[in-house]
Amino acid sequence: MTRAERRASLRLLGTLLKPFRWQLVGLSIVVVIAQMASVAGPAIIAWGIDNGIPALLEGNATPAIAASVAHIVAALVAGGLMYVFIRWNMTLGQTMLYGLRRRLFLHSQRLDMKFHESYASGRTVARQTSDMDALAQLLNSGLDIMVGSVLQMVFTMVLILTMDLPSGVVMAGLLVPATMLTVWFQKRSSVIYRQIQTNSARLISHFVETVSGIRAVKTYRRQQANGERYEQLAEDHRQSALRSIQLFGIYQPTLRWLSSITIAAVLMVGGFRVLGGELQVGVLIALVLYARRFFQPIDEIANFYNTFQSAVAALEKISGLLAEKPSVTDPEEPVELDEASGEIVFDDVSFRYQDELPLSLQPTSLHVPAGQTVAIVGSTGAGKSTIAKLMARFYDVTDGTITLDGINLKDLELDTLTKHIVMVTQESYLFSGSVAQNIAIGNPEASREEIRAAAAIIGADTFIDRLPEGFDTDVRAKGGRMSAGQRQLVSFARAFLADPTVLILDEATSSLDAPTEALVQEGLKELLGERTSFIIAHRLSTVMIADRVLVVEGGQIIEDGTPAELIEAGGQFAQLHQAWQDSLSDAEQY
Numbered sequence: 274m275t276r277a278e279r280r281a282s283l284r285l286l287g288t289l290l291k292p293f294r295w296q297l298v299g300l301s302i303v304v305v306i307a308q309m310a311s312v313a314g315p316a317i318i319a320w321g322i323d324n325g326i327p328a329l330l331e332g333n334a335t336p337a338i339a340a341s342v343a344h345i346v347a348a349l350v351a352g353g354l355m356y357v358f359i360r361w362n363m364t365l366g367q368t369m370l371y372g373l374r375r376r377l378f379l380h381s382q383r384l385d386m387k388f389h390e391s392y393a394s395g396r397t398v399a400r401q402t403s404d405m406d407a408l409a410q411l412l413n414s415g416l417d418i419m420v421g422s423v424l425q426m427v428f429t430m431v432l433i434l435t436m437d438l439p440s441g442v443v444m445a446g447l448l449v450p451a452t453m454l455t456v457w458f459q460k461r462s463s464v465i466y467r468q469i470q471t472n473s474a475r476l477i478s479h480f481v482e483t484v485s486g487i488r489a490v491k492t493y494r495r496q497q498a499n500g501e502r503y504e505q506l507a508e509d510h511r512q513s514a515l516r517s518i519q520l521f522g523i524y525q526p527t528l529r530w531l532s533s534i535t536i537a538a539v540l541m542v543g544g545f546r547v548l549g550g551e552l553q554v555g556v557l558i559a560l561v562l563y564a565r566r567f568f569q570p571i572d573e574i575a576n577f578y579n580t581f582q583s584a585v586a587a588l589e590k591i592s593g594l595l596a597e598k599p600s601v602t603d604p605e606e607p608v609e610l611d612e613a614s615g616e617i618v619f620d621d622v623s624f625r626y627q628d629e630l631p632l633s634l635q636p637t638s639l640h641v642p643a644g645q646t647v648a649i650v651g652s653t654g655a656g657k658s659t660i661a662k663l664m665a666r667f668y669d670v671t672d673g674t675i676t677l678d679g680i681n682l683k684d685l686e687l688d689t690l691t692k693h694i695v696m697v698t699q700e701s702y703l704f705s706g707s708v709a710q711n712i713a714i715g716n717p718e719a720s721r722e723e724i725r726a727a728a729a730i731i732g733a734d735t736f737i738d739r740l741p742e743g744f745d746t747d748v749r750a751k752g753g754r755m756s757a758g759q760r761q762l763v764s765f766a767r768a769f770l771a772d773p774t775v776l777i778l779d780e781a782t783s784s785l786d787a788p789t790e791a792l793v794q795e796g797l798k799e800l801l802g803e804r805t806s807f808i809i810a811h812r813l814s815t816v817m818i819a820d821r822v823l824v825v826e827g828g829q830i831i832e833d834g835t836p837a838e839l840i841e842a843g844g845q846f847a848q849l850h851q852a853w854q855d856s857l858s859d860a861e862q863y
């Protein structure tokens with residue numbers, strides 16, 4: 274991690290904590306008092322033994338009772354305040370995480386296609402899951418350990434030194450090997466900790482890739498190769514976990530052993546001093562109790578360093594994602610457009626996906642009057658989808674302008690643009706929820722009747738009614754699974770409900786059976802209606818209902834005319850048309 278990245282991640286941590294600074298101060302005060310009350314325990318016992326017992330022997334029980342009561346009160350205060358601390362701290366941590374999660378999600382959604390194509394979806398998932406977990410660990414235990422455990426050690430040391438300097442010196446002396454041991458542990462554990470994180474990320478991503486590509490896995494019989502790779506990754510993970518266990522196996526017992534030596538040393542040095550009359554028995558007991566406590570927080574602090582490191586790494590990745598700026602943004606002074614007729618004009622538009630890549634769309638000028646149905650055809654990689662995506666402003670043009678009713682698309686607010694121009698993509702994506710909810714995405718204010726009517730016009734109502742719960746069927750439930758053609762009809766109904774002025778449709782390539790094809794074709798006609806439409810067409814039947822055909826090749830429009838004109842001209846479209854017809858007549862023979 275570079276220094277700048279580290280600074281960026283600490284800055285993000287700062288912005289997370291800042292709104293809650295007074296609460297953090299309050300929490301620190303609570304934890305300080307709780308630690309003081311807890312550290313007071315042995316000192317009260319010492320006082321009770323040294324003053325209570327002699328008084329008891331003289332028949333006065335008051336000091337002994339006072340010491341017992343004080344000990345109970347101290348324990349109650351410490352326990353009660355720890356309860357307050359834990360609840361308050363957790364609530365605060367969850368509030369911060371909630372805010373960050375929300376911000377991250379909204380930001381990821383706002384980022385444009387360019388970003389999402391370069392940033393693997395698995396990485397976006399990791400930002401929301403494992404990175405958030407690492408941060409949650411820091412927020413949950415950070416204050417407790419940073420303030421609580423450190424203070425516990427400081428208070429204990431101060432008390433020991435003030436109670437008996439020689440015992441304090443003995444303990445401080447044994448702190449040296451304990452510190453060296455901890456530094457050794459810390460260095461090794463941070464390496465192993467990182468290995469475990471990397472290995473577990475590899476394991477998960479291999480698993481996710483296999484499951485999401487399960488069809489290809491089965492088709493190409495990749496099971497054995499994938500299984501072997503998974504076994505290797507799982508073995509790496511196991512080895513790194515074992516190394517971590519071994520390390521803990523050395524560190525913790527050695528630390529306990531050092532702690533026992535310290536207790537023994539304090540007992541011996543203190544014992545001789547009691548015999549010499551330089552120390553009271555009660556104080557010696559308190560010193561032994563303190564010596565035991567002193568080492569307790571050390572391994573917590575050592576472990577905390579790992580938590581802190583991984584939280585900083587997570588913050589770095591999260592702040593990196595938050596620093597990404599969408600290139601497709603709202604204009605500063607948007608032009609209002611309530612009603613549009615749907616005239617689209619490309620004025621010398623060219624486009625490349627990235628600076629270093631060649632143009633995917635050569636300089637192109639095009640005038641599409643309102644209401645025209647335009648079919649875009651061409652071979653794979655010709656640039657058809659590119660033209661469509663530029664109109665939907667998934668990307669901004671590199672040069673030239675695209676206008677809707679004479680207004681540059683860049684001058685329209687994105688919300689206004691999506692109201693007028695809707696692109697129905699090939700995948701016909703259905704979100705989890707009911708069929709009705711999926712259609713209503715086109716217009717969230719639509720009533721149930723309007724949703725039904727949209728489905729009926731498209732011709733989707735018959736099959737939806739046959740689903741187990743009709744329009745209320747959950748599309749992710751077993752009975753809600755739909756065929757490609759049915760999904761397409763649902764997405765048509767959704768677009769129909771959105772009622773855009775300009776519709777762009779990337780026709781699915783998968784071949785449908787004849788009755789479904791006819792159904793989809795009918796739905797499509799209804800959907801097109803009077804609006805301006807662009808269809809990336811893969812079926813002859815679709816091309817033939819278009820008013821105009823654009824043939825795209827190598828990022829250029831090479832033919833432009835009505836279907837009849839282009840067939841007549843005998844160019845590329847005529848060949849394509851012939852090929853389609855041949856395949857149709859071939860199909861009829863079977």
Ligand SMILES: Nc1ncnc2c1ncn2[C@@H]1O[C@H](COP(=O)(O)OP(=O)(O)OP(=O)(O)O)[C@@H](O)[C@H]1O
Nearest residue numbers: 390626627633651652653654655656657658659660
């Ligand atoms: N996201 C992208 N980043 C970089 N290059 C891209 C990207 N998408 C498409 N291209 C390139 O732009 C060119 C045009 O692609 P486009 O997707 O527009 O083709 P298409 O005609 O729609 O093809 P198909 O029918 O196969 O979908 C291709 O050379 C392709 O490699």
